[in-house]
Amino acid sequence: xxxxxxxxxxxxxxxxxxATALAAVVGRPARADRPYRIGALNPITGAGSTYGSGMxxxxxxxxxxxxxxxGVDGRPIxxxxxxxxxxxxAAVLAARKLIDANKVDAIIGTWSSSVSLAVLPITNxxxxxLLHTSSAPALSTPAQNPKHLAWRFQAAxxxxxxxxxxIAAHExxxxxxxxxxxxxxxxxxxxxxxxxxxxxxxxxPNPVVYEPNRTSYAAELQQALSEKPDFLxxxxxxxxxxxxLREAYEAGNTAKIVIPGWAMGPATVxxxxxxxxxxxxxxxxVPDAGSAAFKTFDAAYRAATGNPGSSNIYAxxxxxxxxxxxxxxxxxxxxxxxxxxxxxxxxxxxxxGQAVSSFAEGRKLLQAGQKINYEGASGPxxxxxRGDVTPVFGVSVFHDGKLExxxxxx
Amino acid sequence: xxxxxxxxxxxxxIYALLALGLNLQYGFTGLINFGVVAFYAVxxxxxxxxxxxxxxxxxxxxxAAVLAALFAWPLxxxxLRLRDDYLAIVTLAFAEILRTVIVSExxxxxxxxxxxxIPRPFSGLGAAAGGFAYLALVLAAMLAGVSLTxxxxxxxxxxxxxxxxxxxxxxxxxxxxxxxxxxxVFMIGAGLTGLAGALYAHYLTYISPDQFVPLLxxxxxxxxxxxxxxxxxxxxxxxxxxxxxxxxxxxxxxxxPFVSEVQMASLRLAAIGLMLILxxxxxxxxxxxxxxx
Numbered sequence: 001x002x003x004x005x006x007x008x009x010x011x012x013x014x015x016x017x018x019a020t021a022l023a024a025v026v027g028r029p030a031r032a033d034r035p036y037r038i039g040a041l042n043p044i045t046g047a048g049s050t051y052g053s054g055m056x057x058x059x060x061x062x063x064x065x066x067x068x069x070x071g072v073d074g075r076p077i078x079x080x081x082x083x084x085x086x087x088x089x090a091a092v093l094a095a096r097k098l099i100d101a102n103k104v105d106a107i108i109g110t111w112s113s114s115v116s117l118a119v120l121p122i123t124n125x126x127x128x129x130l131l132h133t134s135s136a137p138a139l140s141t142p143a144q145n146p147k148h149l150a151w152r153f154q155a156a157x158x159x160x161x162x163x164x165x166x167i168a169a170h171e172x173x174x175x176x177x178x179x180x181x182x183x184x185x186x187x188x189x190x191x192x193x194x195x196x197x198x199x200x201x202x203x204x205p206n207p208v209v210y211e212p213n214r215t216s217y218a219a220e221l222q223q224a225l226s227e228k229p230d231f232l233x234x235x236x237x238x239x240x241x242x243x244x245l246r247e248a249y250e251a252g253n254t255a256k257i258v259i260p261g262w263a264m265g266p267a268t269v270x271x272x273x274x275x276x277x278x279x280x281x282x283x284x285x286v287p288d289a290g291s292a293a294f295k296t297f298d299a300a301y302r303a304a305t306g307n308p309g310s311s312n313i314y315a316x317x318x319x320x321x322x323x324x325x326x327x328x329x330x331x332x333x334x335x336x337x338x339x340x341x342x343x344x345x346x347x348x349x350x351x352x353g354q355a356v357s358s359f360a361e362g363r364k365l366l367q368a369g370q371k372i373n374y375e376g377a378s379g380p381x382x383x384x385x386r387g388d389v390t391p392v393f394g395v396s397v398f399h400d401g402k403l404e405x406x407x408x409x410x
Numbered sequence: 411x412x413x414x415x416x417x418x419x420x421x422x423x424i425y426a427l428l429a430l431g432l433n434l435q436y437g438f439t440g441l442i443n444f445g446v447v448a449f450y451a452v453x454x455x456x457x458x459x460x461x462x463x464x465x466x467x468x469x470x471x472x473x474a475a476v477l478a479a480l481f482a483w484p485l486x487x488x489x490l491r492l493r494d495d496y497l498a499i500v501t502l503a504f505a506e507i508l509r510t511v512i513v514s515e516x517x518x519x520x521x522x523x524x525x526x527x528i529p530r531p532f533s534g535l536g537a538a539a540g541g542f543a544y545l546a547l548v549l550a551a552m553l554a555g556v557s558l559t560x561x562x563x564x565x566x567x568x569x570x571x572x573x574x575x576x577x578x579x580x581x582x583x584x585x586x587x588x589x590x591x592x593x594x595v596f597m598i599g600a601g602l603t604g605l606a607g608a609l610y611a612h613y614l615t616y617i618s619p620d621q622f623v624p625l626l627x628x629x630x631x632x633x634x635x636x637x638x639x640x641x642x643x644x645x646x647x648x649x650x651x652x653x654x655x656x657x658x659x660x661x662x663x664x665x666x667p668f669v670s671e672v673q674m675a676s677l678r679l680a681a682i683g684l685m686l687i688l689x690x691x692x693x694x695x696x697x698x699x700x701x702x703x
Contacts, residue, residue, distance in 0.1 A: 056672045081672070088621050096418075099413065100413035117618075
């Protein structure tokens, strides 16, 4: 009996070993010429799965588009895809696999802040670019981003917070209040709202932090409304925001409510009805829906996923990541390393320069030796000195059953 | 490739250390601990916070193990006299309570923002050598865990705890106190788990509450059950097998080129699930199953 067991064990171990060996062999493509390799590291499964597969598909079709336009001169591009599982540990191993086994030069499309924060030390160590859509302030501090290899395509928490304060000023609010979903991004946003608002001379009681996955937020709402504010920021996501909006309506709330755009989906209107939502203020670093880049992206996104491009702002960001990265590669030349590519990212994305909305357009102008300024699907894509995109926020008000854009905050 | 394999080895080693802790508790003593991740988090946060305040690494790791063991003490006192199932309920709840506490106590843990920039030992040696040195440290910790388990299990105390697992009433009838022994084992296992947490925190250099979710507990259970509960080698084999499933499946797409990238991610998790199901169906006693009793 024991003998047979041991043999079975050895056989199992043997198979396991063979599998590893096979994995090691097939996982290492050996090529003489060195293409530029991009790792698409997105949240396909886990909490980010609503956006992740759209993000990855976008990266793939955007790179196809680059290829159709003639590609980056002297630089073939390969792409490798991985799943972060929206979990930092899984993402770390996936990033290591992309960097060490697939030898990627850039990782693009990490979504949640905890994943980006965990992956960032690895990309820095390997001199690999990291283009992400996370809003944690720590991601662009000199300590975490010493080589300027990380670029943020999403509004950072402080920018969102400042936008809330600007709206409060615009709406002539006198007593403001705030509620935040209990996570890094939302708490930081209302924290920055508070400091910006108090700097402007306003006062804000302690923001009410609420937990995910509750069936009612009546108690938290009551607490937030206890000082009779006329302006309330609710910084959360679709499910919790819907509950809060309904309960605020039922409680006869009169304060103007402001929510971020990602906290309102098509289902929100259907579920709550026009009456509940009347007067609701929605702020978002909206994709520049009029822009040419957005139209191209939207058509391709519909073809790839069957959904409108406006349903996935992070996919629009991924589209811009590919455009900015490839344009920077084009500008930096075929032998440039990542430090040189990173250095020219602001040169292709920021003004001055002729506005372009696609890789094809930009490539032609760059070949002619002109300056360009990429205007993207998720916004104008201009970076500050920390590598954070400076978004344009659109402020919309829900009126008569639909959302009407009222003004822009720049 | 070498860097990736080092990373896989490091994470696998940390899983092995976790599995050793749980194997001591469940495999040898029959304690159903569903709160592995809680002691892991205690170790990770303790070590990270101390290291960021300039305490030397050796003391950080020691403090992580000791504090995790101390957290196990009140839980053990409360529920080890009761039936086994209660420990399962209490530890599962404890893990969730602890996570909520970590989220709320921002002054200490930085809340949901997590703690970035945790120093890593050997980082001065450069990427490749530093990675190797860290892998060696993890493997050394794992071997220390193995030798501790072997010594403990071979001692009279080890025979006693296995007797408790097999028949608690019989042990009581010969005048031994099962509750006390179980408490000691529970704390030692928690200490090993805390050490694994410390190794994890310094390896990842960033920790946040959403890394300490119950899923991790069940990964460790999978490792122990697949490896063979109640065998010292079982914990190691199980952790190795789990890591092989989790990481080997990443290369599936290289042999299945007709599957699209996006589908592959979901398919990969399905494949892991299928492998686990098939494994438990055809090898229910685990890779190094306990000799039939």
